[in-house]
Amino acid sequence: MMDSKIRETLEEMAAECSDGGDGRPGACPLGQTVDDRSEKDGAGTEAIVAGQACGSLMAVTATEKSSTVFVYDISHIDSPSLLFVKHLSPASETKNPGVAYADRSLGEIDPEAMIFLDDAHSPSGKAGVMFGGAWSGTMSFWEFECPSTSESSGASGASLVAFLALVISDGTLWFFTSSKSAKIPFPFPYQNFVEVMLWLFTLMTPMVINGIVFEQFSRSFGTFCVVMVYHAVKNTGDVLEDPYLPYDPNDLPLVSLQVSLNTRLLAFGVIPTEEPEEEGEHPQKVAEKADVIQALPADDLAVTAVQFEVLVTEISSSAAFVVSDALHGWLAESRLRALPKRSIAGLCSSCRKPLPQEAFTRGARRRLRSGAAAACEACNKEARRQGAFGLDSLGSSWLPAICTLVGGSLVSVYLRPSMPLSLAIGSMLAAFCLKSWLFGWLGLGREPSLETKALRLVGEGSTAWSRCVDDVGGPKAWVRSFAHLRRGAFTTEQLQRWWDAALNETHWRQPMLPNGRLLPRSAAWFVQPGCSCSYEYNGTAWPAVEVPKWLQEVEDAVWHLLSDEGLVRPNSCVANLYADGSQSVDWHADNEPLFQGLLEDCRIVSLSLGETRRFDLRRRRGRGNPYQHVDRLSIDLHNGDLITMEGCFQKHWYHRVPKAAGVTRPRINLTWRSITRHEATCPYSTAHLLQKMAHFACCRPGRNIPTDWRDFQEHSFEKFLRTMQGLSSGPNRRGCGRRLDFFESTPPLASLVAYETLAVTIPTSRAQSVPQRCAPPSAAGIPPFRMA
Ligand SMILES: O=C(O)CCC(=O)C(=O)O
Ligand SMILES: [Fe+2]
Structure with missing residues (x-):
């Protein structure tokens, strides 16, 4: 028989839930309901039992409203300790009671009655408590699980200490494993090897990124982030490896190197000893210098060591730019000498007037050959007036070199702990420089002048076009x-x-x-x-x-x-x-x-x-x-x-x-x-074209193939095929006995080079053309428009 309160409770809880705990809608799990009477009634501890368990005297009590059991050690009755709190019906948190009851996981709800059973009377031989749930209509036996002797003998904190010891010893194990690798002797001590690889990475990354990303800001930002992140990770790793020691046996003794350098600098080459020399030219002076050095605080020395390292980096990279620039110039000059004279006699890049041979200075000739413009004296003057030439004359790599040196040094002074920052900035500039040098040297990314490669323009020689x-x-x-x-x-x-x-x-x-x-x-x-x-x-x-x-x-x-x-x-x-x-x-x-x-x-x-x-x-x-x-x-x-x-x-x-x-x-x-x-899938694609060419060429000796590469480039396929067909049926026909290796007879590259060389000699009428702006649209010339 249910009393009216229980009926009320049940009705409250029967509110429809989207999921009763078994995936179907139904009454809510108790974890999602509120018993409105709890505030008034309180937790409702109804009973208390006591008995011997695990060598202690235990007291157990349970709350009616929340089905929670409290277990106390009352061996010392004047200082009882709460051992644990447990819910007697955890399943009802997530399943509605009906569902939990059906799968026998309900446990006790509303534990009104309980009996303590000691070891001798327990059905399992271990002490426990038997609960009766008034609401759930269930009865269960809950037995004590005693801790092992060693655990139970100590205070509750002992196990935590043991656990901590375990974790630390695991960590130490890994520390020793990694410090073993730090002692690897070949090819460098591990640390130095990592350092070298990091440097390679720092230098390579900008080049790779610059090859992929074209947008100026994105490439700078991308390079900076990637390099910075790697340096940061490495530095963090260094610190983590041995966070307690301020030194690492594998590191270069930078601080002492710096102290020694400072000492030498300040002593003008005379190395002071602890004891100033008894006899010597300036014993007094040397002693004074030594005092100055000793007065420098240790922290300052460390800072100078970092700056020193950065400075060495900057100087060496700047030196590399300068060497590369010189090499570039030398190569450009030698290429210039190797080329026929006509290719350097040209027009002023600005006003397009022909320039006599003598007008070219050595520098102008070099610029001309490296694809830059060579201008006549008047245009040079004008350009200088506008400020453009001044920068240009700094050359492709001087400017970044100077920027690197100045920028890097400034960064090293003002952001001294952020050494990777200066490295990243330096390497970025280095990469720009290297890229421009490489591109310049290989002639990539530069457009040929109209003299080098002719271009037929639509409006050429016609006044109808503006x-x-x-x-x-x-x-x-x-x-x-x-x-x-x-x-x-x-x-x-x-x-x-x-x-x-x-x-x-x-x-x-x-x-x-x-x-x-x-x-x-x-x-x-x-x-x-x-x-x-x-x-x-x-x-x-x-x-x-x-x-x-x-x-x-x-x-x-x-x-x-x-x-x-x-x-x-x-x-x-x-x-x-x-x-x-x-x-x-x-x-x-x-x-x-x-x-x-x-x-x-x-x-x-x-x-x-x-x-x-x-x-x-x-x-x-x-x-x-x-x-x-x-x-x-x-x-x-x-x-x-x-x-x-x-x-x-x-x-x-x-x-x-x-x-x-x-x-x-x-x-x-x-x-x-x-x-x-x-x-690639189109019949006009190069792959298909070459197949067809090979087919027609199979009957022809290679030297007879009049490969018009301009046509090839523009894919005047039909014309090309007609030529080939004409050849294969014309007087040159020699029969189809032998398959010709097309590439062997007319290597495409060689033909393209021939085409390029040919283009140099094509006279252009652009020499005298005067740049014009569009005439404003005049209504007179526009035919009337009628909508269909
Ligand atoms: O409509 C126009 O004049 C320009 C169209 C255009 O730029 C394009 O189709 O790519
Ligand atoms: Fe367009």
């Missing part, structure tokens, strides 16, 4: 970025026809970007027949679609204009549709790997149709751009306008079409580009 960007040469190195604009080249009727076709016959796609937003314009991608390269932009891809007929017509008309310039036709086209002024393309460079715009000359020709939109251009900093200032220009592109981006434009400039408030009508833009690196 040059908007004319970055050639520069205060420090060559660049070759150009942009040209031509307005009003097509008739209104032509433009309308192209607009209609482009708008209606194109499968425009406006894909979702990885950030979940829609591309703020629609686009399409067209390639030459047979090409399977897809166009990837901002994490989205457009599959290859063969150039449709209408686009072929537009392309024919555009290239009819350009063919006068003898320019190779592009093999792909990106089309953009901007529905209105809210659609745009943000700052970017067309630097997709397909077009290789960061590595070689890349010509992009773009035609605007429809509404007028602004086209912004911005020169980038970094990436070897010798122009330290950022130039910006904006051009309104009208219906029918053609704009080009040429040379290494994509490397040095960004472009965009910004949003335009108030523009409600659409614009289409067609940009033709040349894919020079087809995707």
Whole structure:
């Protein structure tokens, strides 16, 4: 029979729980319920029992409300001690009582009755207490587990001490294991070996990071963090290895070295002894110096030791820069001597006037050969006036060398405990320097001058085009970025026809970007027949679609204009549709790997149709751009306008079409580009091309293959194949008896070198060209635009 209180309790607890303890909803586990009467009734200790257990006299009591049992040692009745507290129904914390009861883990709830059973009367032979749970309707026997004799004999703290001793002895064991490795004699004592490896790491890391990360700030920060973290870890390890001793037998005795150095310095080379010499030139003076040294506090000596070490580092790394600079100069000079004379006779990098041979000083010749600009006297003066030349003349590695020395020393003085900091900064500068030296020496990352490698420009020799960007040469190195604009080249009727076709016959796609937003314009991608390269932009891809007929017509008309310039036709086209002024393309460079715009000359020709939109251009900093200032220009592109981006434009400039408030009508833009690196799976990829070439070449002796590498580079595949086919069926045919090793007969590298050398002799008409800015758009030249 349940009394009304228990019924009330049960009803309280029957509130639905999402999980009764068995994964199903049901009454809550007791751990999630509150008995409202506890505050009034208290814990409710109902009974107490006592008896002998584990050699002590124990008293046990339990609380009715919380089913908690308290066990006391009352052997000394005037000072009883609480041994432990235990819950008699731990399962009810997490399972509702019904569930716990069913799996026999409920224990006692509301322990109203209990009996102490000593060893003699216990059913298990060990003393214990039998509890009866009024609420749970259960009865259990809980026996005492006595501690072993040794544990029970001591005070309760003894086991903790034993445990601590165990932990410490384990630690000592590992300490001795590691100190054993500290004594390894080969190839250095372990500590020194680690030190050397750390140094190698410090020097290598910046080079590796600089090879991967291009953004100036990121590479500096990355290098700094990585080097710093490793030094910090190593230093922490050093301290942890032996935290108590202020010395390590494997360390260099830096402090005593420093004391000795100071002693020598202060004594001007005379080593003072404890006892000043009885006889000598200046015994009095020596004694005074020795006093000064002894007066220096030990801490100061330690500080000077650190500074000394840093200073030695800085001086040696600076010396390395200087040596490398000298070596660089010497190599550049010897390369200069080895080259034919014509390659050093050139034009002023600034005003482009031809310079007589004598105008080149030795330094100017060196700069010219190392890719830097050589300027005529007037331009030099002007540059000096503007302050650009002064810095340049410091050379590529002097400046970082001086910075390292000064910066490192300052850091070592002001942040003396942070030696790794100065190392990191020093190594960063060293890496910049080394990189510029290596790149300079290998000729990497530098763009050839127009004399060294000719570049056919769209607007060359034509007044119809205006040059908007004319970055050639520069205060420090060559660049070759150009942009040209031509307005009003097509008739209104032509433009309308192209607009209609482009708008209606194109499968425009406006894909979702990885950030979940829609591309703020629609686009399409067209390639030459047979090409399977897809166009990837901002994490989205457009599959290859063969150039449709209408686009072929537009392309024919555009290239009819350009063919006068003898320019190779592009093999792909990106089309953009901007529905209105809210659609745009943000700052970017067309630097997709397909077009290789960061590595070689890349010509992009773009035609605007429809509404007028602004086209912004911005020169980038970094990436070897010798122009330290950022130039910006904006051009309104009208219906029918053609704009080009040429040379290494994509490397040095960004472009965009910004949003335009108030523009409600659409614009289409067609940009033709040349894919020079087809995707590996594309039939035009180099792998496929070489396979086919090998096939045709199998019948030909290598020397007869007229490999036009320029065509090869531009992938005029069909022309090339036709040549090959012509050869294999022409008078030179000798039969197909022998398979020719293509690479053996015409090594690609050799051919490329030949091409480069050939390019030196190509005369360019750029010599007299005068840089121009775009003419402001004149309304007169713009054909009227009509929306379809
Ligand atoms: O719409 C334009 O004029 C520029 C388009 C563009 O920059 C691009 O497609 O990469
Ligand atoms: Fe672009």
